[in-house]
Amino acid sequence: MKYDFDRRIDRRNTRSYKWDQSEKLFGDKDILPLWVADTDFASPPAVREVIEKRAAIGMYGYSIRHDGYLQAIVDWYRRNHGWAVEPEWIIDSPGVVTSLALAVELFSEPGAAVVIQTPVYYPFYDVIRNNGRTVAMNPLLHQGGRFEMDYGQLEKLFQDGAKLMLLCSPHNPGGRVWSEGELRKLGELCRQYGVTIVSDEIHGDLALPGYTHRPLASLSPELAEITISCLAATKTFNMPGLHTSFIVVSDPAKRRKLDQRFKALSLHMAQHFAQDAVEAAFNHGEDWLKQMKEYVAGNVEFAISYLAEHLPEVKPMRPEGTYLLWVDCRALKLDPAGLKDLMFRKAKVAFTEGSVFGTDGEGWLRINLGCPRSIVEEALEAFCKAANDR
């Protein structure tokens, strides 16, 4: 491999959200963190080079949004996803969660039901509730060892009047890369009932080898018209701390509303480092990404076989995308507090306890496999030993 994903980079004392909070959050500074979704891989060298170059200017003034950045986004989606995005469809946003929150505010009425498919990335609940809307749950079906959408229940929610849906595609925490067929079926239902879809595709570049992510809006102009695509390079290339993302909206009326609100909040200015980093990642990071995903797929295989051998009562869901492993630990018969105790106090590891993704996540754990294999091995060894010693 050209890039060394096995290398352990010491991130302690770097103000890392993941590595420098173990004591505060879990009660012990030596707890190994495999929770929040950033990876322990160095970003592509081209990203570091442009950031160093910009840092060397020595002044960090207001920046302009430039064509090279927009072109890099357009080229990336054309090359990697067969999606012809027009530069004028792109709206910058500091983060995908910001985009989700603003979309809820702009495209639903106060008190209205907003549909999510649970268990799901926990800010999906927050952006609905904190905007004074109501969560309408369409629990995912657990079939054949993977999640599937419940179209029947979805249609009931639409019949009851829900007009907005937040889609997580690929799905966090389940790692599903929704197929074209599944997305088309969902899209048709939404069109039939006049539902707008906010599609969070932050994991869209992380379909693992053998799987293909299809951006919902790329499937047809009709689906594009009802879709607000929330995208970013940050998860893919491990630069979420740069706080930069973008929304793609082909429908001019929706775009106008978003544009206006972003301007009203003064969220539209270009960030000094971010555009160059995104441009470099998209223009020069393809090879790095291919190898990173092969490495993560190796971690997935390693983790699944390690658990099968050392703690066969827990059942991981094989991810088709993302670097997250969703593990059914219900056979351990522990409530959320018991699972936390097992992880934090006994095993000294921090995975994400599943109930934060919704009540249907209770008894599950999410393990972040975006790290050197030796860390995965260390964490699983400690966790399996602690579970077996109970």
Ligand SMILES: Cc1ncc(COP(=O)(O)O)c(C=O)c1O
């Ligand atoms: C599905 C999903 N959406 C959004 C985010 C966060 O995006 P941002 O940091 O751009 O707000 C994450 C991070 O884990 C995520 O998994």
